[in-house]
Amino acid sequence: MYATTRFGTTNQFPFAITRPNELVSVRLPNYALYELQGASMGGRDVDRISPASIVVRSDADVTVYASSRELLSTDAWLVLPVDALGTTHRVVTYASDVIANAFGFSTLYPSQFVLVATRDSTIVRLDFPVNRTSVQTGSSRSIRLDSGDVYMTQAFVSTSRRNDDLTGTLIQSNFPIAVLGAHERAQVPVFNTNASRDLLVEQLPAVDRWGQNFLVPMLPFAAGVVPPSDNDRALVRVVAHFNQTVISIDGQPVTTLSAGSAYTARLERGVVITSSQPVLVAIIDRSASRGVFPSGAIGDPSLMVVPPLEQYLNAYTCISIEPSDNSLTFDEHFFVVSGTRAALTSLRVDNQPVTDIFPFADPSFSYAVVRVPAGTHTLRSTEPFGVLAIGYGSAESYGYTGGMAFNRLRTPTVYLRLSDVKGLPGDQRSIALTVDSITFAADFFSARPRQLLGTVAYNTSLFVLDDGDNATISQTQASLPISIVLPDTILDGDTLALFDGTITLGNTVQDSSYLDAMSIVIDPQIDVTPTIVTTAGMISLDSVCLENGPRLFNPLVVARPPVIVWKGAVAHATAPSNDAPISVIVSDVLGRTCSATSGVGSVTTSVPGSGMFFIRAFSGNRATTLSVLVP
Numbered sequence: 104m105y106a107t108t109r110f111g112t113t114n115q116f117p118f119a120i121t122r123p124n125e126l127v128s129v130r131l132p133n134y135a136l137y138e139l140q141g142a143s144m145g146g147r148d149v150d151r152i153s154p155a156s157i158v159v160r161s162d163a164d165v166t167v168y169a170s171s172r173e174l175l176s177t178d179a180w181l182v183l184p185v186d187a188l189g190t191t192h193r194v195v196t197y198a199s200d201v202i203a204n205a206f207g208f209s210t211l212y213p214s215q216f217v218l219v220a221t222r223d224s225t226i227v228r229l230d231f232p233v234n235r236t237s238v239q240t241g242s243s244r245s246i247r248l249d250s251g252d253v254y255m256t257q258a259f260v261s262t263s264r265r266n267d268d269l270t271g272t273l274i275q276s277n278f279p280i281a282v283l284g285a286h287e288r289a290q291v292p293v294f295n296t297n298a299s300r301d302l303l304v305e306q307l308p309a310v311d312r313w314g315q316n317f318l319v320p321m322l323p324f325a326a327g328v329v330p331p332s333d334n335d336r337a338l339v340r341v342v343a344h345f346n347q348t349v350i351s352i353d354g355q356p357v358t359t360l361s362a363g364s365a366y367t368a369r370l371e372r373g374v375v376i377t378s379s380q381p382v383l384v385a386i387i388d389r390s391a392s393r394g395v396f397p398s399g400a401i402g403d404p405s406l407m408v409v410p411p412l413e414q415y416l417n418a419y420t421c422i423s424i425e426p427s428d429n430s431l432t433f434d435e436h437f438f439v440v441s442g443t444r445a446a447l448t449s450l451r452v453d454n455q456p457v458t459d460i461f462p463f464a465d466p467s468f469s470y471a472v473v474r475v476p477a478g479t480h481t482l483r484s485t486e487p488f489g490v491l492a493i494g495y496g497s498a499e500s501y502g503y504t505g506g507m508a509f510n511r512l513r514t515p516t517v518y519l520r521l522s523d524v525k526g527l528p529g530d531q532r533s534i535a536l537t538v539d540s541i542t543f544a545a546d547f548f549s550a551r552p553r554q555l556l557g558t559v560a561y562n563t564s565l566f567v568l569d570d571g572d573n574a575t576i577s578q579t580q581a582s583l584p585i586s587i588v589l590p591d592t593i594l595d596g597d598t599l600a601l602f603d604g605t606i607t608l609g610n611t612v613q614d615s616s617y618l619d620a621m622s623i624v625i626d627p628q629i630d631v632t633p634t635i636v637t638t639a640g641m642i643s644l645d646s647v648c649l650e651n652g653p654r655l656f657n658p659l660v661v662a663r664p665p666v667i668v669w670k671g672a673v674a675h676a677t678a679p680s681n682d683a684p685i686s687v688i689v690s691d692v693l694g695r696t697c698s699a700t701s702g703v704g705s706v707t708t709s710v711p712g713s714g715m716f717f718i719r720a721f722s723g724n725r726a727t728t729l730s731v732l733v734p
Contacts, residue, residue, distance in 0.1 A: 105157070142213050143287060154253070156219050170426045177432065179503050189511075227280065228245045237257040316377050317411050387404060421492055422478070446488040454481075516633065548592075556585070561616035613643045616640045664679075665727050
């Protein structure tokens with residue numbers, strides 16, 4: 104483990120795991136050197152770039168949990184591996200609060216979040232739901248971070264502006280980053296200033312890992328805790344990334360969210376939450392004590408991300424943390440497991456079945472509360488399930504996601520289109536390759552798209568490129584290889600390429616042009632494979648008259664054709680053999696017949712004095728076309 108102090112000094116802390124499921128704790132001596140200093144410590148590290156980060160590297164897969172421990176203020180979180188990180192995030196946290204004493208001094212408890220960069224030259228854009236933060240004003244900003252840089256933002260808090268909440272903040276970056284939603288010390292719910300508080304922190308999944316189906320269990324009460332009043336409960340928060348996101352609880356729609364907005368409800372029972380579009384769901388546990396202090400009530404607020412059903416796994420190795428070396432911080436540890444009834448029936452925790460199983464309103468789902476000691480535990484089932492890890496102590500708590508798949512559930516999609524072209528034969532036109540739209544654009548650009556490869560296919564008897572591409576008797580479909588260097592920024596409607604050419608009088612009056620075998624060359628270090636969706640264009644002749652004669656161009660004729668020799672105002676056509684019949688038709692560019700002659704072996708016909716014409720010679724099933732321009 105490599106830990107860098109606030110002052111830029113990096114210290115190494117080697118460790119070894121010698122057997123499967125072994126728990127190894129690595130503790131930082133002189134923790135203050137590594138701790139970001141927020142509002143309660145003078146705000147020295149707020150809205151500024153700090154080097155204070157921790158990097159864990161191992162030669163085999165490991166699970167990492169982190170715990171921030173202070174007296175009466177603890178929380179923990181599941182640390183995501185770098186390959187599970189993303190580039191588009193929304194923050195979930197809770198409302199700020201403040202205590203003002205009789206002497207006019209205030210203690211600030213701000214909503215906050217933290218960013219950690221994984222690569223140099225990471226550009227991050229922040230769009231806040233409020234018009235200022237602790238240090239800076241404005242509802243948006245951009246910052247540049249290098250690998251290992253950390254950036255902490257706290258909400259502005261004052262006695263006149265108490266409850267700003269950074270939930271819903273949009274974070275977009277060109278490279279994957281780690282994002283931790285947090286709160287310096289939250290009272291939950293916010294009722295008054297005389298309640299116990301606790302640190303909130305949870306690492307947040309990127310938007311492309313969000314789901315639409317969630318089982319939100321009722322949290323267990325710690326031993327000896329009197330059930331709270333109906334309005335003093337743990338909370339469930341749902342954050343939307345897309346407009347018009349409909350949220351339903353137990354099958355009943357309860358609200359429609361706009362992008363960045365949140366729905367918050369008291370958690371009075373286990374509920375099934377579904378949404379019309381992907382959302383982030385979190386539980387925030389309640390304050391254990393209200394009223395007179397000090398109090399030894401068990402429990403306090405903690406923040407935990409609820410895994411969606413789409414990210415459930417069949418097995419986990421989880422840790423129930425115990426951050427104190429000298430004494431027990433937590434009196435009780437629990438796993439709260441949610442899944443189908445079959446998943447709970449077959450669930451084994453440390454090879455033992457579970458007994459405390461509770462139903463959701465939807466009878467196909469259940470959740471179990473499993474009391475465990477501190478340490479490492481294995482959970483397995485025949486069907487996928489989700490797990491939350493929870494612990495309670497005297498005015499203390501922790502809560503975090505025990506694990507989930509963190510699969511990318513949404514892939515950036517680039518929609519490309521070829522334009523329609525229409526005109527008279529001889530008209531100069533361009534087929535445009537344009538971008539209709541890009542979904543999950545931040546994830547697309549995080550992959551550092553470099554080049555667009557593929558082919559443009561079109562009917563070359565209708566459209567001849569300026570580079571000299573020509574039709575032949577046996578082939579009228581052209582396939583043009585393309586290699587386009589992509590710019591750093593692509594917007595909806597941008598034109599990526601123009602294919603210039605001339606409309607000609609071809610084998611049909613209308614045919615499509617289309618893109619084939621399209622791919623995008625991306626940064627090989629980025630785990631993003633964009634999907635490409637293409638829309639064909641159409642090449643159309645305008646005002647063409649074919650009369651009732653033979654078609655002016657027939658690509659199916661492949662035998663040796665007649666020979667045409669044109670000079671001045673006369674065209675001479677010779678059949679493949681001396682005794683073969685032959686006919687010659689001279690037409691203008693609109694397909695109208697100017698002259699026609701028939702004979703045996705060879706014929707001669709006149710060509711009008713000026714203009715563009717087509718001389719067509721027929722002999723049996725054989726034909727030749729010659730385009731001429733008479734000055």
